[in-house]
Amino acid sequence: MYTEKVLRGMGYKMEAMLGEGSYSKVKLAHSQKHKSQVAIKVVDRKKAPHDFVHKFLPRELALLRTVRHENIVRVYEFIEVCNGRLYIVMEAAATDLLQKVQEGNGVPADVARAMFSQIVNAVSYLHHNGIVHRDLKCENILLTADNQVRLTDFGFGRFAAGYPDLSQTYCGSAAYAPPEVLLGVPYDPRKYDVWSLGVILYVMVTGCMPFDDSNVAALPLIQRKALVYPDDVAVEESVRVIVSLLLQFSPSTRPSIKQVSEQSWLQQSRGDGINRTG
Structure with missing residues (x-):
């Protein structure tokens, strides 16, 4: 060949x-x-x-x-x-986050915090350098054998300064897309990435998706409702606070990636030996 x-x-x-x-x-x-x-x-x-x-x-x-x-x-x-x-x-990577979640029906809280901290670190670097990803999802979070994160697939990435530099392209995966993208209105691509991080963290700690995306047209209505957690999964309150913050329906009340990185739950992983730059 x-x-x-x-x-x-x-x-x-x-x-x-x-x-x-x-x-x-x-x-x-x-x-x-x-x-x-x-x-x-x-x-x-x-x-x-x-x-x-x-x-x-x-x-x-x-x-x-x-x-x-x-x-x-x-x-x-x-x-x-x-x-x-x-x-x-x-x-090459050993696996990806989706496979990791499926193998264990979620990720233990301490491992989830270390991994999510690395994901936030990568996105912080991108946003600091005027780059957005727009397709953050578990399949695009690669993992090495020792659970080190490698963000991949920049097919929908672009250089963007953020608000008021808005995007209009419908891209990414509906299950990880924020309501403003699904509704087809111009959007701040940085806030797109932040919403996707909320979906990823929810999936990591529960082993399931936060919203039923079988009917994409109805998805924004579902996203507006209060977030529900599975009865058989214990999720600590500090994690729920971050997920709720990331999944704010209105992009104006959604935090910047810098504000996400300053959350106390993530600060606890600062001493875990993970290097942080950008």
């Missing part, structure tokens, strides 16, 4: 398929150069929609060339070949 021949010639030995979409796939490989396993995202520009090729992909590549943070997936190199394919070589 042409793809594998090109990669073999560059010192990459393909090992397994990690995931596959309609115009991209992610493969696990061993790199002679980096002397470790890597994940290679293969994008087929010929199969991809025009908007993706000319708008979202260039943004993603620009962002990946810019970001450098311990809790954001490291990109080793970009390989472009004449058949229209693009290869993005990244560090």
Whole structure:
């Protein structure tokens, strides 16, 4: 196969398929150069929609060339070949947060706090540098073997200064999207990310989604109602306070990522050995 021949010639030995979409796939490989396993995202520009090729992909590549943070997936190199394919070589992870949650029906409170602190750390770095993600979800939180977070998938990312620099593109996953995005009104993309963090934290501590997204049109009405927790799951009050804060229906009352990072529950993880920058 042409793809594998090109990669073999560059010192990459393909090992397994990690995931596959309609115009991209992610493969696990061993790199002679980096002397470790890597994940290679293969994008087929010929199969991809025009908007993706000319708008979202260039943004993603620009962002990946810019970001450098311990809790954001490291990109080793970009390989472009004449058949229209693009290869993005990244560090490989052991699992992702969704799998972690499904394995244990949630994540223990102390582990959840350490992980969530790292996620907030990564998003703080992005927002500080004028970058928004707009697709934060459990599947896009990769984890190393020792539970270190690596935020990935910047397909809907963009440079944005925040309010009054508003976005209008409907993007991301409905289950993690705030009401203003679902309602189709111009939105502050930074507050989008903050809402998604609330969904992620809820999922981590309960093992289930906070809102029923089977009917997307009705989702904003559900999001406006008081948040309900499963009867059989004990969630400490300090965590409920943060989740409630993050999932404020009105973006104007939703906190900034800086305000999130200052929450006392997260401050407790400062002494856990996790490095924080940005």
